[in-house]
Structure formats: structure tokens, C-alpha cells
Amino acid sequence: MTHDVIVIGGSYAGMAAALQLLRARRKVLVIDAGKRRNRFAEESHGFLGQDGVNPGEIARKARAQLSAYPTLAWAEGTAEQAEGEKNAFVVTTADGARHGARRLLFATGVSDALPEIGGLRERWGRSVFHCPYCHGYELDQGRIGCIATGPMSLHQAQLLPEWGEVTLFLNGSFAPDAAQRADLAARGVAIEETPVARLEGAADVRLADGRLLRFAGLFTASRNAPSSPIAARLGCALEETPFGIQIRTDAMKETTVSGAFACGDAARVPHSVSLAVGDGAWAGAQLHRSLVF
Numbered sequence: 001m002t003h004d005v006i007v008i009g010g011s012y013a014g015m016a017a018a019l020q021l022l023r024a025r026r027k028v029l030v031i032d033a034g035k036r037r038n039r040f041a042e043e044s045h046g047f048l049g050q051d052g053v054n055p056g057e058i059a060r061k062a063r064a065q066l067s068a069y070p071t072l073a074w075a076e077g078t079a080e081q082a083e084g085e086k087n088a089f090v091v092t093t094a095d096g097a098r099h100g101a102r103r104l105l106f107a108t109g110v111s112d113a114l115p116e117i118g119g120l121r122e123r124w125g126r127s128v129f130h131c132p133y134c135h136g137y138e139l140d141q142g143r144i145g146c147i148a149t150g151p152m153s154l155h156q157a158q159l160l161p162e163w164g165e166v167t168l169f170l171n172g173s174f175a176p177d178a179a180q181r182a183d184l185a186a187r188g189v190a191i192e193e194t195p196v197a198r199l200e201g202a203a204d205v206r207l208a209d210g211r212l213l214r215f216a217g218l219f220t221a222s223r224n225a226p227s228s229p230i231a232a233r234l235g236c237a238l239e240e241t242p243f244g245i246q247i248r249t250d251a252m253k254e255t256t257v258s259g260a261f262a263c264g265d266a267a268r269v270p271h272s273v274s275l276a277v278g279d280g281a282w283a284g285a286q287l288h289r290s291l292v293f
């Protein structure tokens with residue numbers, strides 16, 4: 001069977017795109033490996049109407065609503081390869097099944113490369129975050145540690161005082177100049193030069209000299225890359241962003257491969273559930289138009 005569109009990645013962006021296409025009575029196959037980027041967090045914040053709701057619950061409700069449309073097909077698993085061209089794409093999944101489609105949509109999200117600090121990975125999404133709009137309010141104006149990963153961390157450290165008293169851990173990642181130090185001081189940000197040894201407790205920082213500093217929460221800037229190589233292997237161009245690498249698209253969300261589109265975290269910055277849903281809805285409408293005109 002040839003689908004109108006195969007959506008690879010059935011999270012917020014992919015489902016938002018699929019919804020538009022299903023409502024146009026188009027045949028859509030969603031292939032999803034079920035690893036949403038925010039799966040580490042108990043609560044999702046900042047998405048209108050769903051503030052504080054569990055991320056998995058938002059996705060479950062969306063999928064239940066999509067399932068009411070008879071032209072939806074859903075495959076759980078990983079899409080390993082996409083080949084072919086506009087009107088004749090073929091996607092192969094990990095179980096060896098091959099699926100045909102006139103158009104493709106990559107909504108595969110991004111991975112987060114985290115600083116190599118003992119105890120950080122286990123606390124990601126629980127007490128270590130990257131986005132203060134998502135998780136800053138709940139820290140209740142408590143003390144915040146910002147673990148630098150490079151010069152971009154300056155901006156994160158300067159923004160964070162909106163949510164509490166901030167200490168920036170340089171952790172050997174860069175050396176601010178005099179002007180940058182003055183900017184940080186103007187925002188009341190304390191600078192800690194001693195390297196971080198590991199994280200302990202809820203959000204405590206053990207320094208290399210043995211000191212233990214306690215925080216309500218920690219922030220760090222992860223580096224992003226598409227979570228799947230499938231779009232790049234098809235030939236879609238990638239591009240650098242201030243946060244890492246993403247799939248390049250035009251304003252209609254079409255990649256550099258004709259007939260293959262991309263949306264959500266994989267193809268835009270900055271990142272949030274709201275923005276992924278908006279981007280997905282736009283991509284879905286553009287995919288539909290490309291099937292018509």
C-alpha cells in the first residue's frame with residue numbers, strides 16, 4: 001500500500017502534522033520509536049492548556065484523538081532507511097517491513113549531548129534542565145547553578161536570575177573576558193572557577209576542591225543533533241544552529257530533498273512542545289498542499 005505521507009517520529013510535531021493530513025482524509029502512516037525528548041521529566045510546562053501535565057499523558061491523549069481518523073496507520077518501531085524520490089519513497093523499518101509513500105516527514109526530534117559530569121545524566125529532566133521557561137518557575141526562586149558548556153552559557157547564566165540567585169560554574173569550558181564578567185556581575189551572577197567533580201543529592205554540586213554547594217536546581221546547555229541519521233542518509237542537508245545541528249528546511253518545511261519535509265526540534269530552534277506542535281501543524285498543511293498542487 002502506498003501512503004500519501006509517512007511521518008517518521010510520532011511525538012508532538014509528528015502527530016500535529018498527521019492531524020492536519022488526517023483531517024484532509026489523507027492516508028498517513030506514523031512510525032514512532034516512542035522516545036520523546038522530554039521523557040525524563042515528570043511534568044511538562046508552558047504548553048497552553050496542558051501546563052503541568054505528564055509529557056507521556058499529553059502524547060497518549062493526542063494519539064487517542066488521532067486514532068479516531070480511519071486513514072491513520074501506526075507502526076511502533078524504528079524507521080531505519082528512507083530511499084527513493086518524490087511520489088515514490090520507500091521506508092524500511094527495523095523489523096524489515098517496507099512502506100511506500102508519496103511524501104515523507106521527518107519529525108524525529110534531537111538528542112542531547114550532556115556534559116560528562118558524574119551524576120548529571122541521572123538528574124536530567126528531574127533537577128538538571130536546559131530551559132528555564134519549562135522548569136524554572138518550580139524552583140521557587142531558590143538558588144540555581146548553571147554549568148557552562150561553552151561561551152553560549154553566558155546567555156543562559158544572564159537569563160536565569162529571573163528565576164533565582166545564580167552561580168555560574170565555568171568548569172573549564174571557557175574563560176569570560178572582563179566585559180563578560182562585568183555583564184554577569186550586573187545580573188548578580190556569581191562565578192565559580194573550580195571544576196565540578198560530580199553532582200550529589202537532589203541538585204548539589206561537589207567541587208574538585210571538596211566543597212559542596214546546594215541548589216534548588218541546575219541548568220546546562222546540551223548540544224543537539226538529529227536523533228536519527230535517516231534524513232541525512234536520504235541526502236537531506238543539515239545546518240548549524242547556536243544549539244547544534246538540525247535538518248535544513250525552507251519556509252514550507254521542505255528539506256533539500258524534494259518531497260521530503262521535516263519539522264519540530266529536528267528542523268527548528270528554539271525548542272518546546274508548543275513550538276514543535278505549531279511547526280508540525282504548519283508542516284502538515286504544507287505537505288497537504290504539495291500533494292494537491
Ligand SMILES: Cc1cc2nc3c(=O)[nH]c(=O)nc-3n(C[C@H](O)[C@H](O)[C@H](O)COP(=O)(O)OP(=O)(O)OC[C@H]3O[C@@H](n4cnc5c(N)ncnc54)[C@H](O)[C@@H]3O)c2cc1C
Nearest residue numbers: 009011013033034035037038045079109125264265272273
Ligand atoms: C529534559 C527535558 C525537559 C523538557 N521539558 C519541556 C517542557 O516542560 N515544556 C516544553 O515545552 N518543552 C520541554 N522540553 C522540550 C521538548 O521535549 C521538545 O521541544 C519536544 O519534545 C519536541 O517535540 P518533537 O516532536 O519535535 O520531538 P520529540 O518529542 O523528541 O519526538 C521525536 C520522536 O521521534 C521518534 N523517532 C526518532 N527517530 C526515529 C526513527 N528513526 N524511527 C521512528 N521514530 C523515531 C522518537 O522516538 C520520538 O518519539 C524538554 C526537553 C528536555 C530534554
